[in-house]
Amino acid sequence: MSRVSVPCHVKGTVALQVGDVRTSHGRPGVLVIDVSFPSIAPFQLQEIMFKNYYTAFLSIRVRQHTSMHTPAKWVTCLRNYCLMPDPHSEEGAQEYVSLFKHQMLCDMAKVLELRLILRQPSPLWLSFTVEELQIYQQGPKSPSMTFPKWLSHPVPCEQPVPLLEGLPDPSRVSSEVQQMWALTEMIRASHTSARIGRFDVDGCYDLNLLSYT
Amino acid sequence: MLQEESDLSLIIAQIVQKLKGSSLYGQLERQAWASLQRPEIKLESLKEDIKEFFKISGWEKKLQNAVYSELSVFPLPSHPAAPPEHLKEPLVYMRKAQGSWEKRILKSLNSMCTELSIPLARKRPVGEQKELLNKWNEMGTDEPDLSLFRPVYAPKDFLEVLINLRNPNYENGDSLSFRTHLGLIQVPLKVKDIPELLTFSELFENEHVRIGQKVLAEQDSAAAQQYIRQGSPTALRAELWALILNISSQPEDILYYEQLKTNVIQHDLLVDSLIYKDVKLTASNDDYYFVFEDYLYQVLLCFSRDTSVLDHFAYNSASPPKSYIRGKLGLEEYAVFYPPNGVIPFHGFSMYVAPLCFLYHEPSKLYQIFREMYVRFFFRLHSISSHPSGIVSLCLLFETLLQTYLPQLFYHLREIGAQPLRISFKWMVRAFSGYLATDQLLLLWDRILGYNSLEILAVLAAAVFAFRAVNLMEVTSLAAAEAVLADLSTLKVMPLLQIFLFATVT
Numbered sequence: 001m002s003r004v005s006v007p008c009h010v011k012g013t014v015a016l017q018v019g020d021v022r023t024s025h026g027r028p029g030v031l032v033i034d035v036s037f038p039s040i041a042p043f044q045l046q047e048i049m050f051k052n053y054y055t056a057f058l059s060i061r062v063r064q065h066t067s068m069h070t071p072a073k074w075v076t077c078l079r080n081y082c083l084m085p086d087p088h089s090e091e092g093a094q095e096y097v098s099l100f101k102h103q104m105l106c107d108m109a110k111v112l113e114l115r116l117i118l119r120q121p122s123p124l125w126l127s128f129t130v131e132e133l134q135i136y137q138q139g140p141k142s143p144s145m146t147f148p149k150w151l152s153h154p155v156p157c158e159q160p161v162p163l164l165e166g167l168p169d170p171s172r173v174s175s176e177v178q179q180m181w182a183l184t185e186m187i188r189a190s191h192t193s194a195r196i197g198r199f200d201v202d203g204c205y206d207l208n209l210l211s212y213t
Numbered sequence: 214m215l216q217e218e219s220d221l222s223l224i225i226a227q228i229v230q231k232l233k234g235s236s237l238y239g240q241l242e243r244q245a246w247a248s249l250q251r252p253e254i255k256l257e258s259l260k261e262d263i264k265e266f267f268k269i270s271g272w273e274k275k276l277q278n279a280v281y282s283e284l285s286v287f288p289l290p291s292h293p294a295a296p297p298e299h300l301k302e303p304l305v306y307m308r309k310a311q312g313s314w315e316k317r318i319l320k321s322l323n324s325m326c327t328e329l330s331i332p333l334a335r336k337r338p339v340g341e342q343k344e345l346l347n348k349w350n351e352m353g354t355d356e357p358d359l360s361l362f363r364p365v366y367a368p369k370d371f372l373e374v375l376i377n378l379r380n381p382n383y384e385n386g387d388s389l390s391f392r393t394h395l396g397l398i399q400v401p402l403k404v405k406d407i408p409e410l411l412t413f414s415e416l417f418e419n420e421h422v423r424i425g426q427k428v429l430a431e432q433d434s435a436a437a438q439q440y441i442r443q444g445s446p447t448a449l450r451a452e453l454w455a456l457i458l459n460i461s462s463q464p465e466d467i468l469y470y471e472q473l474k475t476n477v478i479q480h481d482l483l484v485d486s487l488i489y490k491d492v493k494l495t496a497s498n499d500d501y502y503f504v505f506e507d508y509l510y511q512v513l514l515c516f517s518r519d520t521s522v523l524d525h526f527a528y529n530s531a532s533p534p535k536s537y538i539r540g541k542l543g544l545e546e547y548a549v550f551y552p553p554n555g556v557i558p559f560h561g562f563s564m565y566v567a568p569l570c571f572l573y574h575e576p577s578k579l580y581q582i583f584r585e586m587y588v589r590f591f592f593r594l595h596s597i598s599s600h601p602s603g604i605v606s607l608c609l610l611f612e613t614l615l616q617t618y619l620p621q622l623f624y625h626l627r628e629i630g631a632q633p634l635r636i637s638f639k640w641m642v643r644a645f646s647g648y649l650a651t652d653q654l655l656l657l658w659d660r661i662l663g664y665n666s667l668e669i670l671a672v673l674a675a676a677v678f679a680f681r682a683v684n685l686m687e688v689t690s691l692a693a694a695e696a697v698l699a700d701l702s703t704l705k706v707m708p709l710l711q712i713f714l715f716a717t718v719t
Contacts, residue, residue: 205334207538
């Protein structure tokens with residue numbers, strides 16, 4: 001389905017740590033990233049996409065627009081989503097991830113702000129984050145067109161013409177022709193990715209030294 | 214739900230695209246055309262009638278086998294935003310390491326070229342072409358001067374690169390932690406533990422031969438792969454492997470091989486000398502394989518010219534070396550790959566082909582089987598990647614199994630300067646070819662095909678150490694440890710695996 005990228009402003013990552021950051025020896029295991037959407041009206045969120053970098057678990061909180069009287073509250077829409085099945089090993093560490101609205105715990109109809117809470121419990125990694133964050137809202141539905149009246153409101157069928165002797169049934173012929181046409185269109189549209197097999201250029205394979213790119 | 218559906222349609226689209234270029238597609242088309250003559254095919258239900266015809270005549274099964282084959286080989290499509298290099302290898306530092314390693318190989322080949330003043334490729338004069346064609350079936354009798362050539366690299370050079378592999382985001386400090394790995398591989402890839410590896414030790418029961426014949430009669434790839442997990446009867450092995458790898462020698466395949474042979478006759482490549490040297494140094498000296506020397510040239514020289522092998526680089530972390538036609542440096546229309554198949558052979562490469570000579574005697578079939586084995590399995594043994602069947606994971610799996618289940622042995626060997634991986638690496642890189650007796654090797658390769666994984670190589674390597682643990686505990690040097698493990702030709706693969714997986718653990 002169509003989707004439209006929503007320009008977002010990603011605020012700097014904040015590490016959550018107990019005690020004084022300067023004196024404690026351990027590395028933070030929880031990071032918070034705030035994502036706001038300045039100059040965009042509250043929108044319906046379709047998809048969140050990013051490239052993982054050693055984050056093990058992801059939670060997301062959302063603040064949505066509500067009616068005038070109730071103030072906007074933070075609600076958890078994704079809880080402890082696992083990005084790395086084993087936080088100590090590389091599996092899933094650098095994967096591209098998409099999260100869709102149907103995976104969220106709440107309706108994402110009028111998003112104002114997002115808060116990504118990243119967790120990496122393993123002390124083995126020097127840093128972790130998510131990169132290339134992109135937020136998408138639902139794209140516009142196909143524009144409605146106005147059809148000429150005779151197309152959208154066909155005239156009711158007239159009395160069918162009596163079958164002429166010896167000729168095939170016209171509706172049968174038309175369905176067969178339609179099928180053949182559909183098959184030929186499919187064949188015409190298809191193309192193969194097969195290689196030709198030549199390794200030379202016009203019969204010549206006289207090479208320079210190998211290139212380092 | 215939406216995500217699964219779109220994943221599935223993406224996989225289907227990719228497989229359809231791939232199959233459209235295959236000879237099966239042409240055959241199906243011809244069959245469909247021919248079937249129009251048949252009375253049961255009616256125009257108004259054309260599609261359904263032809264589908265029914267395919268099912269009855271066995272063509273649907275052939276298509277199923279082809280789809281199954283694609284699914285086994287191609288990795289699942291990754292995220293749509295993932296660039297092609299991510300499909301080759303998702304971890305950036307591994308891609309970089311593979312790139313550096315490749316650059317070293319290219320430099321080595323280039324310097325060999327300039328030092329010896331031999332061109333990378335040369336069109337043979339007509340006289341030379343005729344001569345080669347005449348001796349095609351006995352190239353082994355040739356004694357070219359190969360003294361100046363040296364292999365581009367040997368497994369031990371590659372091991373040094375793997376030992377130095379580091380993840381820049383990983384705690385690589387000296388202080389001991391709960392995850393300190395005492396082996397040579399220092400990257401934290403996920404490897405299986407024994408409970409997940411127990412299936413490798415399944416043995417066949419009484420009805421096995423009869424079931425095998427039935428599987429062959431059905432011509433079902435998936436069933437054959439399942440069947441061969443318990444090993445294959447010798448008589449059925451060649452056919453079973455061909456079925457699993459989806460190789461059927463069609464006239465166009467034989468023609469394709471003949472075309473490759475023509476390419477060998479017309480152009481002489483520098484890598485040909487490397488192949489000759491490798492065969493002379495390894496297979497020709499082997500008691501089991503020296504008789505197949507001529508076959509090896511016929512397969513490997515053609516392999517170097519086969520551009521269809523380039524397709525596998527989509528899922529291989531390695532990339533084919535590139536060059537330009539002389540005088541056209543930098544012009545993309547004159548860019549070519551070298552060698553044409555993009556694979557530079559290393560010391561021991563011919564041992565991937567040698568065991569197959571026991572099963573297949575017709576050169577084009579032998580060729581097809583080897584090529585398929587290479588693009589499915591063997592390429593993983595000499596490129597740097599994070600894949601569970603990649604050599605890095607196999608090394609880590611081997612070391613982890615040893616460290617976990619034979620800690621005393623591991624520690625002892627480490628103390629005397631005999632890191633176990635230094636001895637077992639060469640076994641795994643060659644998939645044990647040239648180390649085990651051939652009948653045992655083929656039983657091992659049965660399992661590689663059956664489980665579609667190379668992990669069994671690491672488990673067997675650990676099992677060998679476990680088997681000779683008593684002797685190894687008494688040695689006091691690396692050389693002595695090598696001596697204890699020098700001769701594996703008497704070992705029986707399956708009992709060894711069973712002892713290790715069931716007895717050592719408990």
